[in-house]
Amino acid sequence: MRATVLVVDDESLIRWTLAERLGAEGVAVVEAETAKAALAQFGPDIDLVLLDFKLPDSDGLTVLKTMKAKDPDVPVILLTAFSSIETAVEAMKQGAYHYANKPFNLDELTLVVQKALETTELRREVKALRASRSEPYAIACIVGDSAPMTALKSLLQKVASSPASTVLLRGESGTGKDLAAKTIHYNSSRAAKPFMNITCSALPDALLESELFGHERGAFTDARQLKIGLLESADGGTVFLDEIGEMVPALQAKLLRFLEEKAFKRVGGSADVRVDVRVIAATNRDLEDAVKQGRFREDLYYRLNVMQIVLPPLRERSSDVPPLVTYYIDVFNREFKKQVRGATPEAMELLKAYRWPGNVRELRNAVERAMLLTEGEWLTGDALPLSNDRASTARTMALPEEGVSLETLERELVKQALRRTGGNQTKAATLLGLNRDQIRYRIEKFGLDKPATT
Numbered sequence: 001m002r003a004t005v006l007v008v009d010d011e012s013l014i015r016w017t018l019a020e021r022l023g024a025e026g027v028a029v030v031e032a033e034t035a036k037a038a039l040a041q042f043g044p045d046i047d048l049v050l051l052d053f054k055l056p057d058s059d060g061l062t063v064l065k066t067m068k069a070k071d072p073d074v075p076v077i078l079l080t081a082f083s084s085i086e087t088a089v090e091a092m093k094q095g096a097y098h099y100a101n102k103p104f105n106l107d108e109l110t111l112v113v114q115k116a117l118e119t120t121e122l123r124r125e126v127k128a129l130r131a132s133r134s135e136p137y138a139i140a141c142i143v144g145d146s147a148p149m150t151a152l153k154s155l156l157q158k159v160a161s162s163p164a165s166t167v168l169l170r171g172e173s174g175t176g177k178d179l180a181a182k183t184i185h186y187n188s189s190r191a192a193k194p195f196m197n198i199t200c201s202a203l204p205d206a207l208l209e210s211e212l213f214g215h216e217r218g219a220f221t222d223a224r225q226l227k228i229g230l231l232e233s234a235d236g237g238t239v240f241l242d243e244i245g246e247m248v249p250a251l252q253a254k255l256l257r258f259l260e261e262k263a264f265k266r267v268g269g270s271a272d273v274r275v276d277v278r279v280i281a282a283t284n285r286d287l288e289d290a291v292k293q294g295r296f297r298e299d300l301y302y303r304l305n306v307m308q309i310v311l312p313p314l315r316e317r318s319s320d321v322p323p324l325v326t327y328y329i330d331v332f333n334r335e336f337k338k339q340v341r342g343a344t345p346e347a348m349e350l351l352k353a354y355r356w357p358g359n360v361r362e363l364r365n366a367v368e369r370a371m372l373l374t375e376g377e378w379l380t381g382d383a384l385p386l387s388n389d390r391a392s393t394a395r396t397m398a399l400p401e402e403g404v405s406l407e408t409l410e411r412e413l414v415k416q417a418l419r420r421t422g423g424n425q426t427k428a429a430t431l432l433g434l435n436r437d438q439i440r441y442r443i444e445k446f447g448l449d450k451p452a453t454t
């Protein structure tokens, strides 16, 4: 991309000279004669400013200050005919990149400009990269306005702004524990430092220990070199320990010591290493149970439990289903270059009523699949693969103590299915895992065809 330089000088000969030379170097030049014109031209497309100190309507220092306030990253080179140490010092204090005396050496000045442009470009790239990495983790990007999600978001915000506390994230698979961990990191003052994660169940114990804490040279047969562990490489940042419930007790003890003293020893090492790292742990297991069974240290459990965040399962917040569906339709419209406008009301009802054992991840996958299959503008129930997990619903339906009449229950379920599908027998049949004939038979048997259901 071609860089643009703003040349501010009331002498047209100087502007012309600079424009000619910089133009020959492949730089685009914008000119301004006065301070007012300069500030009007100054914007995001200006990469560098050459600024005369003495302007008809103001002085260079004032203009410099205003520009720096608007965009501190743009280098400004001050040009002046009467040099004084004080103005030079003042200019540098105000954030000038360089200070050149008139008459300036054009070659030298051109070199300074080129060097400054290189650093601006680099700085802008880094900035854009940082922004693009952390942007998806803005609190506002967490979809869902149900009461539990609203409470969760405000808790995440609070935890993010207290960047020292250890956090334990709990929730079923697919409820957003990874997302919550990254949200906390990228909204905390640690955001510019590393976020590292490791899944405790993914590695054999010994490997997990050396990954996490590092090892000294010669610590074991293969340890030819010193290895810096995750905790050390994440210094200043956050380490996310996923599936903490799978960690073996010996490592749990080492982790506890780190949480309490901020110090640990590398494998095979005798000296303490100190780092400043926030630990976020996650589990979808019943840790209390693991404590009872002696698989999880009670002291570590209490230490982690100080700040516990529970991610609610999707079935307990079905009002979040429509915004999530809409969100993912949007995502996959972009990815698949489709123009799906939404889910039909019937499809949305199906989605809301579903139990979502795999939570948001399952919803995302269901929408993705439906989007691939669909040819039309609207997602319909037929495209949604929700029918196959009836078993989990059935298991959670408890038989009341006083018992129940199976026939009454069946009638009630058929009635509800018809109501939910607006009387559409085919769709009601799908909800109940029946074919058309089977549902017709039941509708007649229970006399459900009497009131106008169609």
Ligand SMILES: Nc1ncnc2c1ncn2[C@@H]1O[C@H](COP(=O)(O)OP(=O)(O)OP(=O)(O)O)[C@@H](O)[C@H]1O
Binding pocket: 141, 142, 143, 144, 171, 172, 173, 174, 175, 176, 177, 178, 179, 180, 284, 360, 361, 364
């Ligand atoms: N509230 C939400 N808004 C938007 N996307 C979400 C939300 N919750 C979860 N997701 C998305 O759902 C998917 C699963 O979330 P994530 O990986 O964080 O779950 P998890 O709790 O870590 O699951 P597991 O226990 O299986 O590791 C991710 O793609 C995540 O971005």
Ligand SMILES: [Mg+2]
Binding pocket: 177, 178, 242
């Ligand atoms: Mg996860």
